[in-house]
Amino acid sequence: MRIVDIRETAIPLKSSLANSSFDFSEMTTSVVAVITDVVRDGKPVAGFAFNSTGRYACGAQMRDRFIPRLRAARPETLLDAGGNLDPEKILACMMQREKAGGHSERSIAIGTIEVAVWDALAKILGKPLHALLAERFNGGKVAGKVFCYVGGGWYWPGQTIRDLQDEMRRHLDAGYTMVKMKVGGMALADDEKRVEAVKSILPPHAELAVDANCKFGRDEALAYAKMLAPFGLRWFEEPCDPLDYALLAEIAGVYAGPLSTGENLFSTPDVENLVRFGGLKASRRDVIQVDPPQAYGIAQYARTLAMLARHRWPRSLLFPHGGNQMSLAIAAGFGLGGAESYPGVFGDFGGFADDARIENGFISLSDRPGIGFEGQAALYRIMRELVEG
Secondary structure, three states: OOEEEEEEEEEEOOOOOEOOOOEOOOOEEEEEEEEEEEEEOOEEEEEEEEOOOOOOOOHHHHHHHHHHHHHHOOHHHHEOOOOOEOHHHHHHHHOOOOOOOOOHHHHHHHHHHHHHHHHHHHHHHOOEHHHHHHHHHOOOOOOOEEEEEEEOOOEOOOOOHHHHHHHHHHHHHOOOOEEEEEOOOOOHHHHHHHHHHHHHHOOOOOEEEEEOOOOOOHHHHHHHHHHHHHHOOOOEEOOOOOOOHHHHHHHHHHOOOOEEEOOOOOOHHHHHHHHHHOOOOHHHOOEEOOOHHHOOOHHHHHHHHHHHHHOOOOHHHEOOOOOOHHHHHHHHHHOOOOEEEOOOOOHHHOOOOOOOOEEOOEEEOOOOOEOOHHHOHHHHHHHHHHHHO
16 A cells, blocks of 8 residues: 555635634635545545645645655555554654744644545545544544534624524524634624624523634733623633733633633644643633644644643543534544534535534534545535546
8 A cells, every 4th residue: 555646736715704813815725635556446545635724725835845755755664564554654754854843834734634644544444534533542432423513603794783693593593502603803892792692592502602713912801701701601712812821821810611722723732831821721611622634633633632631631622623524523533522613604615514414413423434525525526626637
């Protein structure tokens, strides 16, 4: 078995939505195909991935460093004892001659390729990726369904509070029991009205979270914490810069409700510093949201989980960022607290398989081999073009 080619392309998201800090009008993402010499149904098995959402395409690093290193490696050095692709060895190969630190400059490019390798490996083994990950990292506990909340409440041009409420009603009607909305894109008083409006339409069993997307400095973060406290939110997400652990700890000291963060951390040491110095507490149900394809991939994510276990951080409080087939498979495979969903946004890259259904807040998992992109027709067309073009 060997990798015969690795191909990448950049695709624009073409979205007009915005959070508190930026819009997505220029956003792109890298799509990767890892093509193997294993043939099934007359075609080579290929693994696919993309670099999640919220970070721009990173093809230059792939083309200049990481793909050439894998192409130059002797094929047998990238295999495990059973002759299958070994993601750990492939990660180590891509990390050759890389200086410590500076993670985000390379972690997204490496992680996207590495996740595509896992997709190929699971397909070769004839297993859904979540089942393969459960066997290797979760004691063989293969999940049939996963809790899934919906990320919405974006700032759209011309949006009214009634529009926001109608959006959240659609999510509830679709089967979600937890919704998340953006804050920080308007004045505090206006955002308070938005949060109050959404909270007012939620049934008793439903939960609301808010996401500030790292917008606030100290004074504004503390003001929002005070304003949000009475709403009983599931969490207040990314109230400040992701690396300002001192400010996050200060916020945690005055905000009694759960906090969440982590999607903008790209290495295991950064996440460990978060739990050491960020004031987060598992006892308060604070949540960590690392995005594996942006943080060196699945093998490194397993190391991050091992580190968090040493800090007695339960997997039930880990929700990978992403809202896509990759993060769903990872959440299910590792037995995490749940996944997020982005229906109707990010073009072909948002959401799950076309036949995915949400019921009482849970999404059922398919038995498609690999990540399951084949069930997401529009996105899979983009991916197949990398192999067939």
